Amino acid sequence: MTTPGAPEARTLLQVSGLRKTYRSGASELVAVDDLSFTLTAGGALGIVGESGSGKTTTARMLIGLERPDAGQILVQGEPLAATVRGKAARLARAKAVQIVFQDPYLSLDGRISIGATLDGVLRLHGHRDPAARAARSRELLAQVGLGERESASLPRKLSGGQRQRAAIARALAVEPAVLVLDEAVSALDVSVQAQVLNLLTDIRRSTGIGLVFVSHDLAVVRYVCDEALVLYRGRTMEHRPVADLLNSPGHPYTQLLLASVPRPGWDPDSISSRRRELAGPR
C-alpha cells in the first residue's frame, strides 16, 4: 500500500506480454494472452476468473513451472530464468517466487514432520547454525499460528487449515520476494480461512512480501488484495483497484462474475441468461 507523499514502492515483479498456448493435434488453445502487470513491495494483486480462464497457467508461469511462448517475467529487475542449471540458480529462483497450492501436500513432505521440513528448507538456503535454524523455525511457525505440537507432527496429523498454514510457513522460510497463492484458501472452512486471510494480511504488512492471489472468490480477493485483474478466456478484461472494480465493474464479464456471487437479491435465472448472451453462439 502506498500512502500519498511516500516514496515510490520498490518493484518486485514485472510481467509483460505473457502468452501461453497449448496444442493438441491440429487445434490450438490460447490459455493466456498478452498478460502484463506490475507488483510492488507489500502489494497484493488478485487474479480472478472462472475455471479455464488461465489463472493456474499464469501461476505456473510465475514460478517457472511453465515456459511462456512470449513475454517476459522480471523479478526485482532480473529475468526469471527459463531453465535452471545448478544449485545456485535453483536457489535463486526459489528465492524469487514461492507458491502455495490449494493442496498443501504438494509442498510438504508427507514422511517428515513439519519442523523437519522447515529445517531442511532453511539448511538448503544457507542457514548453517542448527540452533539458529530451530529458532527461525519456531518464529515462522509462530507467525502462522502453529506451535511445538504441530512442529513435531507429520502433515497428515494436522487439520486442513493447520496443514495449509504449515505450507505457507514453508514458503516463507525461503524469504521469497513474491508469494503466489493458487486457490490456497478455497478448500478451508470459513472459520479457518479467516485465520489464514488475516495471517496473509499481517505478513504482507510486516515483511513487504508481494502477493499474487489467484482465486475465484471475489469477496476473498476484496479482503486480501489492493488490485484485481479479471481473466476471461486467457485475456485481461480489466485490471483496477479492487474496490473500484467491485463498485463499478466495467466489463460485462466482470459484471457477470460479480452478479454471480450469492447474496440477498441474488437472481440465478438472470445470471444464466446473461452468461449465455456473453458466451454467444458457439
Added chain:
Amino acid sequence: MALLEYEALSISLPGTARPVLDGIDLTVRAGEVVALVGESGSGKSVTARAALGLFPAGATVGGRVRVEGTDLVGADAAELRTVRTGTASMIFQDPRAGINPVRRIGDFLTEPLRLVHRWSRERANARALELLAAVGLPDPVRHLRQFPHELSGGMLQRVMIAGALTVEPRLLLCDEPTTALDVSTQAEIMAVLGRLQRERDLGLLLITHDIDLAAAACDRIYVMYAGRIVETATTAELFAAPRHPYTAGLLGSTPPLTAPEGPPARLIPIPGAPMGLLDSAPGCAFAARCRFAAPGLCDQSPPPLELHGTALVACHRADELVDAQPNTLMREDS
C-alpha cells in the same frame, strides 16, 4: 405430514469419542427449500444419506428419519426401495464420481427406468430427452450418445440433476451440488434446481458450507456443529440476529463482498478448529472455541435446542445473548 422429518436421530461409530450425529431434529415440507450449513466433518453428508436409509457401516443408529411417513431407521428392503427409487433423490458434489466413465449419458439416464421400472427403451429414451431439455442442456439428442468426459463439470452436474429426476421424486437431497463449480456455473445450476423445485413443488434440502449461498437460495437454515443442530431460523432472521455464538462466528469469518469505502474491516476468525470424531466435550461442543463459554455452565450437559423468539437455539447462554446485537456477538472483545 412433513415430507422429510428427522426426530432425535443419533449415529455413533465404534472407536470414536463422540457421536457422528447427536439428536438431529430437522424438517423439510413439500415445496420448501431448506439449507443445512456447517463446516467440514460436522455431519452434513451423514445426515443427508440417512434420508435414503444409508448409514455408515457398523454404526449404532437411534431416533427416526421419516420420508413421507416411512421411517428409514429399521426399514425393510421394500420400503427402502420405494424411497430410493421413487420418493427421494440425491445429487452429490462431484458429478464425475457418480457416473460410470465408460458408459454413455443415455445409458446412465435410462437404465434405472428400464431395469427398475421396466420401461421400454423408447419410453425411457423419450423421458431422458425430456429431462436433458428440462435441465437446460443445449442438445439432448447428442448428449444421450456422449460419454461423461465430453461434458464440462457444469454440464455433467445438469446430467446428474436429470438423473435424480428420472424417478419423479418429491424430495431432492443436494449435497454440495455446486462446490466443485465456479460461481457463474454455480448460479446456473442453482437456477435449474430452483426452477425444477418450483415447477414440481419439490422439497429441497441444500447441504452447503457456504452460508451466503444458503441465504440466497433457501427459506430456512439449519446450522450444524460437531454432529448437533445448534441453531435454526428463517434466513432473514438468522442473518439479522444470529443467536448462537457459532452462527455469529461463521458470519464474522465470512468476508463481505461489498463494504464501505476504505480497507475492509478485519475478519474475526473463530479460534481453533472444528472438533473431530476422536475429540469429545462433556457439555457444549463449541465451548473450546467460544468466547462466551462459562465454566460450570457450558461444560456441564449439552445445551438443548430451545425456542428463543422464533429461532431454535442450543446454547446455555442464549437467554442472555438473545438480546445482544449481532455486532456485539461478533466483536472481538465482549
